[in-house]
Amino acid sequence: MSRILLIEDHDRLAQLMHQGLVNAGIAVDVVDRIDAAWAAVQQISYQALVLDRGLPDGDGLLLLKKLRNAGLSVPCLVLTARDALHDRVEGLEAGADDYLPKPFAMDEMVARVRALLRRPVEFHSIDPIHGDLRLHTESGVLFSGNESITLAPAELHIMQLLLYKHDEVVRRSALEAAAWGLSEAVTPNALDVALHRLRRKLRAIGSRQRIANVRGMGYALRQADDAK
Structure with missing residues (x-):
C-alpha cells in the first residue's frame, strides 16, 4: 500500500x-x-x-x-x-x-x-548498501553476498532506515514510525518482534552485520565483532 x-x-x-x-x-x-x-x-x-x-x-x-x-x-x-x-x-x-x-x-x-x-520516485530510490548488505527496496529482498531473504513490509522499512542511517543510532520511535507510519496503532512489543525476526534473517543469510541495541539511545547496524 x-x-x-x-x-x-x-x-x-x-x-x-x-x-x-x-x-x-x-x-x-x-x-x-x-x-x-x-x-x-x-x-x-x-x-x-x-x-x-x-x-x-x-x-x-x-x-x-x-x-x-x-x-x-x-x-x-x-x-x-x-x-x-x-x-x-x-x-x-x-x-x-x-x-x-x-x-x-x-x-x-x-x-x-x-x-x-504513478510517477517514478527518486526519493530514497537508490537501493541502500552497507557492509555486506544490499537491500532491493522494490522487491523487499535483502542480500548478503550470494545469499538473500525476503522481508515482510515492516521489516523492509526498518532495515531501509537502518541502512540509510548506518553511521547513526536510530531512535526506537523513528523505527516504529518507519515501519507502521505515524497514525497506525502499534502494540508495545511490535518493534521488538520485528527486530527479533530481522536479526534471525541476518544470521540466515550469513551477514556480518548485526542490529545492536545502543542502551538508552536506540539501534544501529554494527559489524558482528563490534555488536553488543
Missing part, C-alpha cells in the same frame, strides 16, 4: 481528505505543521506529499523548498486558497508537481494523488 504525508491544519478538511484517500487504498499520515512534516520525512519514505500552503508555522512552500534543497524529490501536490496565476507559478517554481486550489472535489484530489503515485 502506498503511504503519503498530508500536511493540513484545518481539522475537518484533513479528516475528510484522510478518509477519501484511505477509501482509495492509500495509507495517510497527517500532520499540521512544517516542523512536524520535516521530522516525518526524515523517518519515513513517503511516495507523495499533499501540502497546504497556509500552515501555523509558515507557508508550506518553505517546507517544499527545504525538501528540494536537500535533494528529496518525493512528488508533491500543493493545496491553497490562493488561486492567482502568480501563486500557482510560485508553487511550481518551488518544486511542486501539481497545484490544486481550494475548494476542490475530493474525487479530483484523490485522482491527482493517484497520478503522482
